[in-house]
Structures are given as structure tokens and as C-alpha cells.
Amino acid sequence: MRCLLAVATVLILGAAPARAGRVVIEVVDTNGHPVADAVVSLAPMPGTTSRTIPAATRYVDQKDETFLPYVTALHAGDSVIFRNSDNTRHHVYSFSDMVKFEYMLGPGESSPALLMKNPGNAAVGCNIHDQMLTYLYVTKDPEMATTDAQGRASIDGVNDGQYRAHAWHPQLRPGVTLPIQGVTVSEAAPATVRFNLALLPDPRGAMDREHIGY
Amino acid sequence: MSRFRHAVAAIAVCLATPFASAQDVKVHAYADLRLTDAANDPSFVNGGPGRLRYGSGDTQARFGAAALVVTAQFTPALFALADMQLQQTDHASPQLTEAFLRYRPVSLSAWRASIKGGLYFIPMSLENEGIGWTSPWTITPSAINSWVGEELRGLGVEGREAWRGESGTLDFGGGLFRHNDVAGNILAMRGWSLSDLVYGVGGRLREPSDDGTREQYAPFQSIGGRTGWYADTGWKSTNGLDVRVLRYDNGADPRAYRLYADGDKLFAWRTRFWSAGASYVTGPVTWIAQGMDGDTEVQPHQRTLLTHFQSAFLLAGWNRGAWRPTLRVERFRTWPSGERGRALTAALNWRPSDWLRLTGEWLHVDATRDDRADAGFSPHERGNQLQLLARVLY
Numbered sequence: 001m002r003c004l005l006a007v008a009t010v011l012i013l014g015a016a017p018a019r020a021g022r023v024v025i026e027v028v029d030t031n032g033h034p035v036a037d038a039v040v041s042l043a044p045m046p047g048t049t050s051r052t053i054p055a056a057t058r059y060v061d062q063k064d065e066t067f068l069p070y071v072t073a074l075h076a077g078d079s080v081i082f083r084n085s086d087n088t089r090h091h092v093y094s095f096s097d098m099v100k101f102e103y104m105l106g107p108g109e110s111s112p113a114l115l116m117k118n119p120g121n122a123a124v125g126c127n128i129h130d131q132m133l134t135y136l137y138v139t140k141d142p143e144m145a146t147t148d149a150q151g152r153a154s155i156d157g158v159n160d161g162q163y164r165a166h167a168w169h170p171q172l173r174p175g176v177t178l179p180i181q182g183v184t185v186s187e188a189a190p191a192t193v194r195f196n197l198a199l200l201p202d203p204r205g206a207m208d209r210e211h212i213g214y
Numbered sequence: 215m216s217r218f219r220h221a222v223a224a225i226a227v228c229l230a231t232p233f234a235s236a237q238d239v240k241v242h243a244y245a246d247l248r249l250t251d252a253a254n255d256p257s258f259v260n261g262g263p264g265r266l267r268y269g270s271g272d273t274q275a276r277f278g279a280a281a282l283v284v285t286a287q288f289t290p291a292l293f294a295l296a297d298m299q300l301q302q303t304d305h306a307s308p309q310l311t312e313a314f315l316r317y318r319p320v321s322l323s324a325w326r327a328s329i330k331g332g333l334y335f336i337p338m339s340l341e342n343e344g345i346g347w348t349s350p351w352t353i354t355p356s357a358i359n360s361w362v363g364e365e366l367r368g369l370g371v372e373g374r375e376a377w378r379g380e381s382g383t384l385d386f387g388g389g390l391f392r393h394n395d396v397a398g399n400i401l402a403m404r405g406w407s408l409s410d411l412v413y414g415v416g417g418r419l420r421e422p423s424d425d426g427t428r429e430q431y432a433p434f435q436s437i438g439g440r441t442g443w444y445a446d447t448g449w450k451s452t453n454g455l456d457v458r459v460l461r462y463d464n465g466a467d468p469r470a471y472r473l474y475a476d477g478d479k480l481f482a483w484r485t486r487f488w489s490a491g492a493s494y495v496t497g498p499v500t501w502i503a504q505g506m507d508g509d510t511e512v513q514p515h516q517r518t519l520l521t522h523f524q525s526a527f528l529l530a531g532w533n534r535g536a537w538r539p540t541l542r543v544e545r546f547r548t549w550p551s552g553e554r555g556r557a558l559t560a561a562l563n564w565r566p567s568d569w570l571r572l573t574g575e576w577l578h579v580d581a582t583r584d585d586r587a588d589a590g591f592s593p594h595e596r597g598n599q600l601q602l603l604a605r606v607l608y
Contacts, residue, residue, distance in 0.1 A: 088238045088240075088287075089238055089287065089290065091290045091320055093320050093322065094322075095321065095322045095323055095324060095378075100322045101322075102320050102322060104290055127290065127291075127318070127319075127320040128238075128287055128290060128293075171452075173452075173453075174380035174381050174452065175380070200452050200453050200454065201452075201453070201454040201495045203452060208565075208568050208607075209242065209244075209345070209568050209569060209607035209608065210244075210344045210345055210348075210350055210565075210571060210607055211343065211344060211345075211350065212242050212283065212285075212345050214285060214293075214295055
């Protein structure tokens, strides 16, 4: 009987939902201005059990000869689909070490789902419109978010525990060690992560009626 | 009709035929009106000794220029562009300033190659990156790029290879061209100018005249039938630095000539130069610098006349959203003509909408040139030109 009670106790405790908290993210540049499109991911430290995130499919649109969004964060195992919402053709391609592909997309067409197997990042361009540029960032970390125009993001439902937060942005100097900081997540109060990034100039070329980009 | 015009007509037909069937055809255009307060010296546009576009000290509203740029993407790798402009010189002059085909297949490695053929600008300007080879920074480009717009073009073929790395893109290329044998003539005969006039096929450059005659010539023609070349390399870093170096040699036979303008001889000018330029972005400020050093030679009647030319400028543009104040300083000289000068240009650009550009520009030039005395002017030229421009973009 005692043994049965002990097993029941273990099962009940194991089935109980883990306590979860909120992580608030803020990213600024060296002048204190908000940084949009920064990806912040959280890797659990030993002893912290992270939640399992199911694989998802993300979309990268092409509208007004611009990739939307500029940065797409994915988990390893997620897929990405490129969609052409312009009335002109696009030739989407990447020659990155992480993934190489090319898709010719007519108006209204979408690419097949492209599986992102490995972590890393990839610059994606259009061979017809050289000024178009977007980035894929793939991580093994279970928790991640991308900052908005105010340089802010948040992640809800993060299991309590200790994490190591990484920040990535396409305009970080190539080869630079990614900024890292520890964060403790608790149900009691939101944890705040603040990164200060030194960024290179925006590599996207100006494109308007004066800059026709040929 | 000259062979060059035949060649350009053939290119136009080659471009126009598949244009109709191309999936992606785009039309871009601009036209501008401007209020100008001119410098006192009569402009070179009217055969005068003044090196600015507008002269004779008058103030008036004018039509400046209009351009129609048509592009077509025939296949994912094959692209075409044609640029027709209407330039207001001493008369309204329609011209074909560019018409080329470019083949650039996609590459899934860091290396990407392309070839281009037709009539096109030699890749040396970091300043004139706007529609119809205009400058988005000022109305009037630097003396260097004013000359590029006047005399440097050719019917040619260019090959280019780019290596795209994490830290930047290294590219190098080169081209062979013809029909640019007169390049250098205007620098020797008139000297440097500061003007946004862009010439093309159909355009005529006017030489300075001290007796009121109207001597003009087509700047892009073959005299002597030789082939010129250029080679260039560039490094565009992710940190905002863009550096380019180019060597040009039109290969012209300096003894060859063609009769024009009442039996005068228009000689081929053997012109060679180095051009080096860089742009750098520091926060909201873009810096552009370019220098040119070269010479041009002609050999009429067994004599050799050699003109050396040099110019350099530094431009700073402050990118403040729709507003863009710009300041440019430059120096130029040719010798043995005794030409030496400097210019200061201040512009305030405002883009209240995507289809409209409003620019106010003040240009001050201070220069000397010995042969101004032949036209009864002091060798010393000091002038100010003020322009208020409204450019509609499509």
C-alpha cells in the first residue's frame, strides 16, 4: 500500500504543470535607440526543464520589392515558405553555409516549404532585385522572440528556471561573439533581458522612385 | 547615318522586340522645373566661357530635363534598360543616354558573374546613383561626374565578377568599347564644367567660341576605329565603406580626325585616367570622395598637344528622413591651359512624397583659365548659381 501511494504521488507531481513565467526583452543600440529585428533566444541551464515547442511553418512575403519581415526566427525543424505578393517575378535564393536554395516565384506564387534542419543564419536575396534582402535565423534554443520597431519583445509561458539568453542581429559585425547574459525566470515576476548591440549600417539599398536600383 | 547610329538603332530594335513579350516591363520617369539665378559669365551651353550650366546673370523659371527609363526582365537572368532623356541645352535635345542588355544568372556560391553589352555609363560614380544618372545629393554633380555625363560613354561589352563574403563584396570587371574617341576634347578645349547636363546619342556638345559661331559635335563617335578599355575593382564592406578604383584608356589614335562644323577637324583624343572613389556611412552622415588624374593627347599636323587634368571632391550628406542637407567641396585643374579652380556646393533636399523632390542649391565657383582672355573676359571667374528645383518622379 505504501509503495502504491508513493508511485501515485510521483505520478501526480510529475503530471502537474510546470510553473511558468514571462520574459520581457529590450534591445537598444550603442546610442540607446531601439533595435528592431533582433532575435533573442533562451537556452536552459542544467537543471532547468524547458518546454517542447512543436515544429512550425513561417512565411516570408515579398511585397513592393521588399522581403517582409526583414528577419525570421525559426527553431531547428521549422519550415519556411516564400510568398510573392508582388505583380513582378522574384528569384529568391541563398548561398549561405546553412542552406542553399533558389526559387523562381511568379506573381502570387509560393515556394515549397523549406525545412531548416540546422542552426545558423542565412542571408536571402532576389537575383532580379539586388536591393532585396532578408535573413533567416535558426536556433536550437526552445524559447525565442524577435524585437519590434520599439526594440521590444516578450515570451510568455517560459518554464521557471535558469536560462542563458543570446542576442543576434544581421547587422552585428561578422564573427563577433554573440552577446550572452543569464536570466532567471520565475512565476512571481517577469524577468527582464536588456541587450545593447553595436550594429553595422543597414545593408538594404535605398529603393524609391529616385533610386531605381539598376 | 553613322555606323554608331546604326549600331544603336540595332540595339534599340534588339531591345524593343523582346520588350513587348517580356513579363516584367517597368517604366520610370522624371521631369523637372527650376527657378535659377545664374552666374554672370555666359554659360558654356551657349558657347560662353562660364563653366556653370546657367549664365548671363539672369533669373528665370526653366525646364531642366526629363527622362524616360524603361526596363525589362526578359528571363530571370536577362535584363535590359533603355534611358531616353530630353535635355535643355541651348535647344531642347532628345537623346539616348543608355541602352544595354545584362546577363546575370543566379549563383549558389559566393561568386557571381555578369556580362553587359550596349551603351552604358562606365562604372565610376559613387555620386550619380539616381534615376537617369542624376545625383540624389545635389542638382549639379561634381566636376568629375559632370564630365562623365558629357563625354564618357561608349558602345561596349563589360564582364564582371563579384565575390560576396560575410564582411563585404569584392568585385572586379572590365570592358572593351568603341565610339568614345572624342572623350577629352571638351576638357582640353573648354576645361572642367559643373553641370547636370547628360549627353547621349543624339546630343551635341558645344565648344567655346569667341566669335559667336556655333561649333558642336556628337560626343560619342568613332574616329580612327580603335577599341578602348577600362578595368575596375571595388570593395563594399558591411561596415559602410565602398571603395572603387578604375583605369580608363580610350585607345584613340590622336592623329585621326573627322571633318565637322564648316570643315574644321574634330580629332580623336587619346585619353587615359585613373579614378578612385570611396563612400562611407557614419551614422546619419554619408561621405563621398572621388579623385581623377589623367591626360588627353591629340596630334594635329605632326604636333603633340597634351593636356593634363585633375579633380577631386569631398561630399557630406546628412540623412534626416525626408530632409537631406548636402555640402560638397572640390578642386580641379588642367594644364598647360592654366586652368585652376575650386567650387563649393550647398544643397537642401526635401522629399515630401515618393513622387516629388524639392531641392535648393547654391553653387559657388572660383577659377582661372588663361584662354578666357581670348573671349574678352578676365582669366579669373568667380560666380554663384542658385537653383530651386521641383522634380516629379514616376
